[in-house]
Amino acid sequence: MSKPTSEAGKPAFDRRSFFKALGAGATLAATPAMVAPAAAVDPGKEESKARYRESEHVKDFYRVNRY
Numbered sequence: 609m610s611k612p613t614s615e616a617g618k619p620a621f622d623r624r625s626f627f628k629a630l631g632a633g634a635t636l637a638a639t640p641a642m643v644a645p646a647a648a649v650d651p652g653k654e655e656s657k658a659r660y661r662e663s664e665h666v667k668d669f670y671r672v673n674r675y
Contacts, residue, residue, distance in 0.1 A: 669675075
């Protein structure tokens with residue numbers, strides 16, 4: 609059984625054209641995900657307040673590491 613060939617004697621669907629088609633397919637598959645609008649989220653007061661507290665273990669860390 610012979611492979612289909614083009615006019616120049618090369619295979620009609622060689623490795624290079626396979627990878628080109630694979631890249632084009634991946635690009636087309638990712639396009640709808642990029643087009644969808646992002647949903648805006650309001651974090652609220654509880655989620656946006658500062659969380660850093662200089663507690664005893666933080667002070668110990670600073671003391672041990674000489675900050």
